[in-house]
Amino acid sequence: xxxxxxxxxxxxxxxxxxxxxxxxxxxxxxxxxxxxxxxxxxxxxxxxxxxxxxxxxxxxxxxxxxxxxxxxxxxxxxxxxxxxxxxxxxxxxxxxxxxxxxxxxxxxxxxxxxxxxxxxxxxxxxxxxxxxxxxxxxxxxxxxxxxxxxxxxxxxxxxxxxxxxxxxxxxxxxxxxxxxxxxxxxxxxxxxxxxxxx
Numbered sequence: 001x002x003x004x005x006x007x008x009x010x011x012x013x014x015x016x017x018x019x020x021x022x023x024x025x026x027x028x029x030x031x032x033x034x035x036x037x038x039x040x041x042x043x044x045x046x047x048x049x050x051x052x053x054x055x056x057x058x059x060x061x062x063x064x065x066x067x068x069x070x071x072x073x074x075x076x077x078x079x080x081x082x083x084x085x086x087x088x089x090x091x092x093x094x095x096x097x098x099x100x101x102x103x104x105x106x107x108x109x110x111x112x113x114x115x116x117x118x119x120x121x122x123x124x125x126x127x128x129x130x131x132x133x134x135x136x137x138x139x140x141x142x143x144x145x146x147x148x149x150x151x152x153x154x155x156x157x158x159x160x161x162x163x164x165x166x167x168x169x170x171x172x173x174x175x176x177x178x179x180x181x182x183x184x185x186x187x188x189x190x191x192x193x194x195x196x197x198x
Contacts, residue, residue: 023074025051041087051077078107095134102127111155117178118155125149136196143188154181 027049034042051074060066085102105124112118126147131140155178 022053022055023051024054025049025074025077027051039089043083043085043087045081045083047081049077049079073110075110075112078109080107081105092132093134095132098129098131098133100127100129100131111152117152117180120152120155123149123151123183136194138191138193138195140191140193141189142191143186145184145186148186149183150185151183152180153183155179 027047029048030046032042032044036042053070053072053074056070056072057067058070060068082105083102085100087098087100089096089098091097103124103126106122108122109120110118111120124147125145127142127144128146129140129142131138131142
């Protein structure tokens with residue numbers, strides 16, 4: 001279901017909600033896990049999606065009652081997603097030290113079908129952590145989005161306003177606001193964890 005601007009018989013433009021499409025999604029997920037040596041663990045995941053609207057009908061603003069079938073891709077459907085991570089641990093003193101590094105990649109995708117700004121470009125992020133475990137206790141130094149990559153993750157809530165113009169032939173809908181959300185910047189910290197064993 002989506003919201004459309006629709007020109008009615010009086011010439012005014014109204015907003016309405018309607019079904020928009022039939023969607024076909026084809027793809028696969030591939031996951032690999034590999035213990036290189038006793039203390040080194042690697043993991044990888046690749047998701048590939050081929051998604052498209054087989055029908056995407058919207059009102060034709062130039063001809064009341066008619067519809068247009070647009071050639072668009074579904075929202076929030078990146079073609080490729082990749083995740084790679086490695087974890088290494090070693091005994092140090094009475095406990096163990098662990099090192100983690102993770103990489104995430106997402107292809108570009110759209111968060112809205114009809115606005116250029118709604119296109120989210122390809123991005124990748126890194127995560128890393130260093131932790132020491134002893135009995136029921138852990139101390140972890142971590143950083144998410146280590147490369148401090150900033151990007152839009154969503155563009156939505158596009159509001160329209162209808163107004164009366166002094167020029168009688170002017171009946172266009174004017175967009176007045178677009179709201180965009182961005183990802184969280186680099187987030188680093190130190191954690192103390194206690195997991196009691198009962």
